[in-house]
Amino acid sequence: MQNKYSFNSLFFAVVILVSSISIAQNNFFKQISNIQIKDSDKLERKSEPFKYKLYSIDVNQIKASIINAPHRFGSTHSSDIITLPTSHGVLDFEVYAAPIMEKALQDRYSDIKSYIGYSRDNTNTQIRFTITPLGFHGMIYNPESGLEFIDPFTKDKSIYISYLKKDLPVIDAGSYCTLDTSNVQSREDHNHDISKNANDGQLRTYRIAISATIEYSRFHWERAGFTTADTEQVRRTAVLAAMNVTLARNNFVYEQDLSVTMNLVANNDVLIFITSDNLSNDNAGAILSENQQLIDSTIGPGGYDIGHVFTTGGGGLASLGSVCVPGRKAQGVTGRAQPIGDPYDIDFVAHELGHQFGAPHTFNGNTGSCAGGNRSAGSAYEVGSGTTIMAYAGICPPQNVQPNSDAYFHQTSLNSIWNTINNTCAQLSVTGNSSPVASAGSDYSIPSQTPFKLTGSSTDVDGINNHTYTWEQFDLGQAGLPSPTNTTGPLFRSFQGTTSPTRYIPQLSDVVASGGVSTEWEVLPGVARNISFVLTVRDNDSRGGQTDSDSVSLNTVANTGPFRVTSQNATGIVWLPGSTETITWDVAGTNANGINEGFVNIILSTDGGQTFDTVLASNVPNNGSYDLIVPSGIVAPNCRLMIEAANNIFFNINNEDFNINANVQTTCDTYSSGSINLPIPDGQGSNVQGAVLANQINIPVSNISQEIRIDLDITHDYVQDLVVQVNNPNGDVATIWGRTCIGEDDIDILFQDGAPDVVCVSPVSGTYSSPVDPMSTLSNSDVNGNWTIVMADFFNGDAGVLNQWAVQVCQTTVTPLSNEDIVLTPQVSIYPNPATNSFNLLLDQWNDEPTSVTLYDLSGKEILTRNFENSFVEQQFSLDTIASGMYIVEVKQNSNTISTKLIVE
Numbered sequence: 001m002q003n004k005y006s007f008n009s010l011f012f013a014v015v016i017l018v019s020s021i022s023i024a025q026n027n028f029f030k031q032i033s034n035i036q037i038k039d040s041d042k043l044e045r046k047s048e049p050f051k052y053k054l055y056s057i058d059v060n061q062i063k064a065s066i067i068n069a070p071h072r073f074g075s076t077h078s079s080d081i082i083t084l085p086t087s088h089g090v091l092d093f094e095v096y097a098a099p100i101m102e103k104a105l106q107d108r109y110s111d112i113k114s115y116i117g118y119s120r121d122n123t124n125t126q127i128r129f130t131i132t133p134l135g136f137h138g139m140i141y142n143p144e145s146g147l148e149f150i151d152p153f154t155k156d157k158s159i160y161i162s163y164l165k166k167d168l169p170v171i172d173a174g175s176y177c178t179l180d181t182s183n184v185q186s187r188e189d190h191n192h193d194i195s196k197n198a199n200d201g202q203l204r205t206y207r208i209a210i211s212a213t214i215e216y217s218r219f220h221w222e223r224a225g226f227t228t229a230d231t232e233q234v235r236r237t238a239v240l241a242a243m244n245v246t247l248a249r250n251n252f253v254y255e256q257d258l259s260v261t262m263n264l265v266a267n268n269d270v271l272i273f274i275t276s277d278n279l280s281n282d283n284a285g286a287i288l289s290e291n292q293q294l295i296d297s298t299i300g301p302g303g304y305d306i307g308h309v310f311t312t313g314g315g316g317l318a319s320l321g322s323v324c325v326p327g328r329k330a331q332g333v334t335g336r337a338q339p340i341g342d343p344y345d346i347d348f349v350a351h352e353l354g355h356q357f358g359a360p361h362t363f364n365g366n367t368g369s370c371a372g373g374n375r376s377a378g379s380a381y382e383v384g385s386g387t388t389i390m391a392y393a394g395i396c397p398p399q400n401v402q403p404n405s406d407a408y409f410h411q412t413s414l415n416s417i418w419n420t421i422n423n424t425c426a427q428l429s430v431t432g433n434s435s436p437v438a439s440a441g442s443d444y445s446i447p448s449q450t451p452f453k454l455t456g457s458s459t460d461v462d463g464i465n466n467h468t469y470t471w472e473q474f475d476l477g478q479a480g481l482p483s484p485t486n487t488t489g490p491l492f493r494s495f496q497g498t499t500s501p502t503r504y505i506p507q508l509s510d511v512v513a514s515g516g517v518s519t520e521w522e523v524l525p526g527v528a529r530n531i532s533f534v535l536t537v538r539d540n541d542s543r544g545g546q547t548d549s550d551s552v553s554l555n556t557v558a559n560t561g562p563f564r565v566t567s568q569n570a571t572g573i574v575w576l577p578g579s580t581e582t583i584t585w586d587v588a589g590t591n592a593n594g595i596n597e598g599f600v601n602i603i604l605s606t607d608g609g610q611t612f613d614t615v616l617a618s619n620v621p622n623n624g625s626y627d628l629i630v631p632s633g634i635v636a637p638n639c640r641l642m643i644e645a646a647n648n649i650f651f652n653i654n655n656e657d658f659n660i661n662a663n664v665q666t667t668c669d670t671y672s673s674g675s676i677n678l679p680i681p682d683g684q685g686s687n688v689q690g691a692v693l694a695n696q697i698n699i700p701v702s703n704i705s706q707e708i709r710i711d712l713d714i715t716h717d718y719v720q721d722l723v724v725q726v727n728n729p730n731g732d733v734a735t736i737w738g739r740t741c742i743g744e745d746d747i748d749i750l751f752q753d754g755a756p757d758v759v760c761v762s763p764v765s766g767t768y769s770s771p772v773d774p775m776s777t778l779s780n781s782d783v784n785g786n787w788t789i790v791m792a793d794f795f796n797g798d799a800g801v802l803n804q805w806a807v808q809v810c811q812t813t814v815t816p817l818s819n820e821d822i823v824l825t826p827q828v829s830i831y832p833n834p835a836t837n838s839f840n841l842l843l844d845q846w847n848d849e850p851t852s853v854t855l856y857d858l859s860g861k862e863i864l865t866r867n868f869e870n871s872f873v874e875q876q877f878s879l880d881t882i883a884s885g886m887y888i889v890e891v892k893q894n895s896n897t898i899s900t901k902l903i904v905e
Contacts, residue, residue: 093117132241259544358420447561484526512609716800729785
């Protein structure tokens with residue numbers, strides 16, 4: 001280990017829950033390390049996310065800061081501000097009171113409060129949160145990252161977990177949802193009118209009555225730390241608080257997508273049972289009629305608009321389209337062994353309420369829970385398990401598209417719910433919010449097996465700054481997996497809307513990674529067929545979201561495609577300013593066959609294919625080849641080329657990054673602990689954490705890091721016993737070792753992003769990526785201050801030693817290549833060109849190694865190939881049997897491949 005700086009590092013064993021190494025971000029919260037918390041102090045969670053951060057949050061101070069928060073519908077400005085950590089950094093939120101209980105109930109339970117907040121830094125970022133005897137529960141929405149949550153992590157509600165919804169594991173389905181369509185006319189085969197969206201400027205408020213079985217109640221009052229020694233009222237308050245958390249999160253979704261909100265009825269507390277009830281907790285079929293009778297007799301048939309019951313068993317079941325329907329409107333149940341968190345609130349409760357509001361299932365899979373008659377043929381628009389609220393994400397193996405549902409409704413669900421609620425008993429109030437107008441653009445014929453992109457637009461008299469755009473395929477077919485040979489049915493999954501009106505299909509990152517072929521849940525068609533897409537525009541207005549939609553039709557043409565880039569597909573390519581480079585592509589019939597695209601655009605990415613924003617050439621004839629004079633001013637090591645139709649929507653990307661005039665150098669400053677040889681406290685039993693070892697390195701200079709690397713040297717038998725975390729001065733925490741490498745001994749690793757995965761061989765030594773959190777977690781902040789390593793042993797009998805560790809602060813510079821940097825690259829030239837009877841091929845700067853020369857036509861068909869044992873300076877090739885036209889000559893030697901065009905007359 002190189003020692004640039006060595007310090008007498010501070011060592012201390014942490015035996016309390018929160019130590020002084022936590023870095024205070026502001027008065028409300030500070031981040032801490034998770035191995036500082038005893039398992040016995042943690043609240044049980046059945047769905048612990050793969051990645052998360054922990055914070056100590058001062059809830060009392062938050063309460064004091066928003067005591068005068070104005071009502072959300074009574075003011076357009078709030079001076080009550082809270083600051084919270086999010087995946088987009090620390091954000092300030094303007095906070096408004098957003099009660100979800102009728103006034104009489106709210107007055108009786110004044111310590112149960114619900115709020116809504118809007119980011120001052122990003123108007124598209126919102127928070128819904130509750131402050132109750134159960135602590136702080138927050139749900140933050142950003143259209144780019146989706147939903148993230150802040151929930152209590154410890155029993156004393158002093159430590160909170162923050163995580164993204166996408167980082168949750170696959171849900172445990174238990175008893176999955178079934179759909180009761182008795183006494184209701186089936187909506188599964190009605191014609192969908194996509195013009196039916198929330199667009200009338202009205203907020204629909206429904207009075208909801210929610211019952212709680214004694215099992216559901218017990219779960220929550222015990223989780224809150226109460227016992228049978230506490231009064232029923234104390235325990236009932238804890239249960240009502242849990243209901244508020246769930247309803248607040250559901251209201252966010254229903255308000256955003258449908259301008260629908262729900263308020264608990266004034267005497268809902270009488271529906272919360274503590275010691276006895278007459279409800280069948282584990283029988284969803286029986287409890288529907290029981291709940292209907294209970295709420296009708298307790299609240300009164302005219303005292304509510306929709307009813308539901310929360311249980312801990314029996315799964316989910318709901319009567320389709322039952323909202324406001326006498327005799328059926330309380331027929332909905334959601335049961336789960338752990339009725340908490342996003343999997344319960346969104347994947348289950350929002351789903352069952354969706355049925356009551358009229359939406360059937362949307363998945364098209366037929367395995368796991370998707371089998372057995374649960375598929376709704378008239379609304380099965382989503383591939384596999386689906387991903388939206390009315391789908392079955394995570395419970396249809398092996399057809400799971402993702403582990404959990406995303407918190408939005410598919411367009412078919414919006415349509416179905418709007419058909420139901422447009423003529424129901426809701427209380428209507430004018431929001432003053434105008435609806436957006438969506439435009440999906442023109443219809444197109446496109447080549448098969450070729451990526452394409454959809455671009456829409458929207459208008460709105462209120463402005464489009466908060467608009468998000470969701471593109472969804474809208475085709476029905478037979479149940480099962482998507483296949484390129486399917487002539488009907490869904491091929492492409494739904495993704496949560498973004499602020500961009502463009503969707504690349506497949507996702508741009510997948511096209512870059514896979515070379516423009518299908519992915520599992522975005523399958524490019526290989527046969528002639530029609531594909532319909534719907535663009536849904538959401539305005540995300542807090543007064544009550546309005547939506548609009550428009551459709552587009554695509555026709556894939558048989559015997560065309562794939563349109564693909566055939567040059568710049570080898571590694572090690574370097575372009576220099578002023579040089580002439582030949583770019584080639586397979587036209588693949590796109591200049592005829594009803595597609596008739598005569599021109600293409602060639603666009604450059606300088607960030608490895610994340611964005612394409614430099615047009616190298618536009619309206620280039622679509623003939624398969626273009627000679628580009630490389631422009632000056634571009635210095636980039638990771639370039640990609642996109643060739644797109646100039647008047648159509650298909651495109652493709654070359655397969656490998658290449659360099660344009662870039663010299664890349666990385667330098668690192670190392671700050672080391674030196675040899676410290678600190679004993680690691682042994683674990684206290686099998687999977688029982690021992691005392692925590694912590695050590696600090698001080699970096700005395702101020703510098704914003706581009707890259708952080710951690711060098712770690714530990715002597716320890718069975719390194720799978722260890723969890724190791726590093727905290728930077730900014731309070732960011734990265735777990736760099738998480739009980740990895742079963743049965744191996746000792747660690748001597750430089751953790752570096754982009755390095756290979758850890759190889760588990762004793763000793764575990766080398767340069768590897770972190771097996772848990774990336775090093776980028778610790779980057780892009782000032783390195784000045786104390787860096788802390790924290791570790792704990794989770795098994796007794798194998799104590800070890802922290803020998804030394806170091807922080808490497810690395811900076812990468814990209815400069816233009818100098819003459820010394822330039823390595824002569826192989827060159828190819830042809831004469832005469834155009835040619836008639838023969839042509840001469842000249843090679844320059846090629847190694848004396850086996851070389852192949854291949855002639856292709858513009859469809860990619862191989863016309864001739866000649867192999868040479870060694871390179872040559874010049875060779876003549878006969879054209880006696882070659883028809884007139886344009887061809888591509890490809891010269892290949894090892895990893896070097898150069899293509900150039902040849903015209904035969």
